[in-house]
Amino acid sequence: MATVKKIGENAPTNPRGIPFAPFVDKVEDYVTSRADVEGVLKSFQEFISKYQFMEVNTQRRAMGLKENIPDMQKTLDTVRFLKTRNDDSEPLETTFELNDTLYAKAAIKKTDEVHLWLGANVMLAYPLDEAEEMLDTKLKAAKASLSNCEEDLDFLREQITTMEVATARVYNWDVGMRRKERAEDTATGEEEKAASKG
Template sequence: MASALKAPNTSGQEDAPTNPRGIPQAPFVDKVEDYVATRQDVEPTLRKFQEMISKYQFMEMNVQKRMGGLQEKIPEIQKTLDTVRFLKSRKDETEPIETTFELNDTLYARAKIPATEEVYLWLGANIMLSYQVDEAETLLTSKLSTAQTSLSNCEEDLDYLREQITTMEVATARVYNWEIVQKRKEKTSEEVDEQKQS
């Protein structure tokens, strides 16, 4: 049975080509006969292809969620980094900075901020740590760079996943069309046989 021997690799084995983050490449069906030998092989092959499409769509959804989180996180990191750099530039000033800062979405407070060597950063999970201004700048620069790289990888993965979904949809259509052609051939040969008998 040809489909058992040449079926696409859906088990995640090491020999399947992947993108840099391990997303497997969809098989390109150039010859349907490499995947399907008889009409009985069509249904299991279509099922496998549909399963692969579902997996790619699930991965696509997860990448989109991760991208959304990064798109929210990057401006926050940038804003914090800009603030730390501003405080660093004002380190030698004697006059305190007068500012309004956000306590909540609609609640602001006025404050006078003297020159400082230390800032407090939220790290997440209700944790705030004290950093020297230079350390904070280094940390935030690193976090911003990492987040931007992750966002770039997500965009690349999303394009790759869409390409793989399209490849699998084309493969599914080719197998389905191959089955229709086979049905027509069988029907034509049956009609020819009937005409010969009559």
């Protein structure tokens, strides 16, 4: 069917490759007869489902970033603070979190390196300058990714609305065509009755 090609192939996309939904101005561009309506509606529904799937995944990614960005910022701030300490500084007494409700006291001396969790139970020692550079780069990337997610969510909502409007237009066109056919059938039936009486 030509409809799927018109919707899916060679469609312009947003910067992350999500295709724009077609705006159905004239239903006749997508439907040539009432026999095509079911296929067109099905392909439109498939696109709505794909957009909704992308929306759910993007929401999850955005939520994860929103949770991680504050932790990344705290870690970066701590590394920057450690860099400000000089050799003559007294050890810094602090408490740190071991678990949700468990804290321990520590005396932190001047240091030239910091140990960072990288995930999957992996911790590496970094020189302070290298740690700051890495954390700053990761934080900027996370913020950019969150911004892209929010932009994509707005874009996806627009595309879903566009596809729902297109679906309604095709459905309403089909209803109008059925009424027109019924009216023509009724008029033809009345003409035949009148001709048979006369």
